[in-house]
Amino acid sequence: MTASRDADGPVEPAPETGALADPAYREAVVDLLAAITYGEISAFDRLAEDSLLAPTLEDKLAVARMAAVELGHVDLLQARIAELGADPHAALAPFRAAVDRFHEHTAPADWWESLVKAYVGDGLAADFYREIAAYLDPRTRDVVIASLADTGHSDFVVDRVQAAIAEDHRLGGRLALWGRRLMGEALTQAQRVAAERDALTALLAGGVDRPALDLAAIGRMFARITELHAERMAKLGLDS
Amino acid sequence: MTASRDADGPVEPAPETGALADPAYREAVVDLLAAITYGEISAFDRLAEDSLLAPTLEDKLAVARMAAVELGHVDLLQARIAELGADPHAALAPFRAAVDRFHEHTAPADWWESLVKAYVGDGLAADFYREIAAYLDPRTRDVVIASLADTGHSDFVVDRVQAAIAEDHRLGGRLALWGRRLMGEALTQAQRVAAERDALTALLAGGVDRPALDLAAIGRMFARITELHAERMAKLGLDS
Numbered sequence: 001m002t003a004s005r006d007a008d009g010p011v012e013p014a015p016e017t018g019a020l021a022d023p024a025y026r027e028a029v030v031d032l033l034a035a036i037t038y039g040e041i042s043a044f045d046r047l048a049e050d051s052l053l054a055p056t057l058e059d060k061l062a063v064a065r066m067a068a069v070e071l072g073h074v075d076l077l078q079a080r081i082a083e084l085g086a087d088p089h090a091a092l093a094p095f096r097a098a099v100d101r102f103h104e105h106t107a108p109a110d111w112w113e114s115l116v117k118a119y120v121g122d123g124l125a126a127d128f129y130r131e132i133a134a135y136l137d138p139r140t141r142d143v144v145i146a147s148l149a150d151t152g153h154s155d156f157v158v159d160r161v162q163a164a165i166a167e168d169h170r171l172g173g174r175l176a177l178w179g180r181r182l183m184g185e186a187l188t189q190a191q192r193v194a195a196e197r198d199a200l201t202a203l204l205a206g207g208v209d210r211p212a213l214d215l216a217a218i219g220r221m222f223a224r225i226t227e228l229h230a231e232r233m234a235k236l237g238l239d240s
Numbered sequence: 241m242t243a244s245r246d247a248d249g250p251v252e253p254a255p256e257t258g259a260l261a262d263p264a265y266r267e268a269v270v271d272l273l274a275a276i277t278y279g280e281i282s283a284f285d286r287l288a289e290d291s292l293l294a295p296t297l298e299d300k301l302a303v304a305r306m307a308a309v310e311l312g313h314v315d316l317l318q319a320r321i322a323e324l325g326a327d328p329h330a331a332l333a334p335f336r337a338a339v340d341r342f343h344e345h346t347a348p349a350d351w352w353e354s355l356v357k358a359y360v361g362d363g364l365a366a367d368f369y370r371e372i373a374a375y376l377d378p379r380t381r382d383v384v385i386a387s388l389a390d391t392g393h394s395d396f397v398v399d400r401v402q403a404a405i406a407e408d409h410r411l412g413g414r415l416a417l418w419g420r421r422l423m424g425e426a427l428t429q430a431q432r433v434a435a436e437r438d439a440l441t442a443l444l445a446g447g448v449d450r451p452a453l454d455l456a457a458i459g460r461m462f463a464r465i466t467e468l469h470a471e472r473m474a475k476l477g478l479d480s
Binding site for chain 1: 285297301312
């Protein structure tokens with residue numbers, strides 16, 4: 001089994017009790033963890049690249065640290081994928097296209113777009129995964145929640161963006177549009193993944209030991225995510 | 241004072257006793273810490289960039305982790321620069337040209353050159369700074385030594401390079417030349433820094449409370465560094 005290569009000893013398989021006894025649930029959880037993992041790896045790449053555009057060394061380090069934090073979550077996520085009996089590298093493959101396309105379609109035109117993307121994109125992903133986490137077995141839930149911690153590095157984005165739009169109001173208008181585009185592209189790619197990965201989508205429909213999420217509940221979930229997005233934009237000083 | 245922005249509270253200045261009472265010594269130590277810091281930031285940039293060229297996701301993650309480790313040392317180094325009363329961002333400026341030039345002159349042509357550069361370049365810098373550390377006050381020495389830990393991530397370079405040259409002997413010849421070029425360029429840029437930064441150079445000449453390093457001792461130091469470089473190349477399976 002390839003999985004064991006990434007741990008110090010052989011991987012202890014997760015006990016097949018409760019929800020984990022359901023193969024469809026395990027498959028869905030591996031998919032979810034893999035999507036988050038590839039998202040974090042890809043965020044590392046983009047943030048490291050963006051950090052090269054920083055106007056000062058201080059800003060550069062702030063963004064580079066955000067990149068390192070994303071990468072720091074990867075080990076934990078991959079360890080859980082291995083515990084669930086899947087290959088922690090191969091499992092990521094189905095999510096590359098959607099995540100890569102998201103980044104292709106939202107390539108920042110300048111430093112300010114990079115900052116807003118880092119803050120808004122990371123926030124959106126975290127809100128979404130935090131909602132899903134409520135439907136997971138406790139151990140997987142803990143891993144997902146731990147992987148969403150941003151350790152406060154993105155606070156500096158708020159300072160920088162607020163200061164920049166106070167100086168240049170047209171920038172505020174452009175970045176508000178940019179925030180909408182990020183949200184739209186995130187939804188497009190999430191739908192694409194949902195359409196292609198049946199097990200993952202079925203996760204939200206419940207199963208053994210797990211509550212189901214009906215259409216009304218899914219609607220409320222998206223309403224909460226949209227609201228949090230608007231709060232985040234407002235914190236930056238941007239209309240949403 | 242800008243220095244205090246990077247700490248949680250006001251920066252506690254280092255006590256001005258022993259070697260630290262000598263302003264020339266403090267200046268030299270700030271220079272040394274700044275050179276190491278800018279080297280690590282720059283290594284982060286290059287490794288993050290190189291990780292995009294990796295042939296597999298596993299290799300990509302290994303190199304991205306090496307990048308994150310380099311960045312992880314920056315806080316500790318900058319905190320010590322601030323303790324010594326200098327601005328931890330501005331102090332780095334005099335070392336940008338030499339470090340940037342090193343990287344411009346040693347831009348890897350492919351993945352294998354990236355791997356060898358990561359391993360040999362990092363090793364050379366660590367050996368050099370470890371030698372210098374013997375001449376520092378204990379607190380600064382601890383910071384420098386801690387910043388050189390690579391936490392074993394580069395072991396994978398040895399595996400990968402050995403396997404690649406076993407398959408393709410011409411690659412071994414090319415990478416052996418590449419290792420010599422890395423050494424040559426590192427010496428060129430180190431000499432450039434030595435010529436421009438008098439305090440740093442004077443550090444090796446000793447002073448209050450500190451042993452002097454005579455020319456014979458400097459010669460022995462370079463002999464040890466060259467020997468360690470040769471051992472590292474041999475470990476990769478390359479002539480030096």
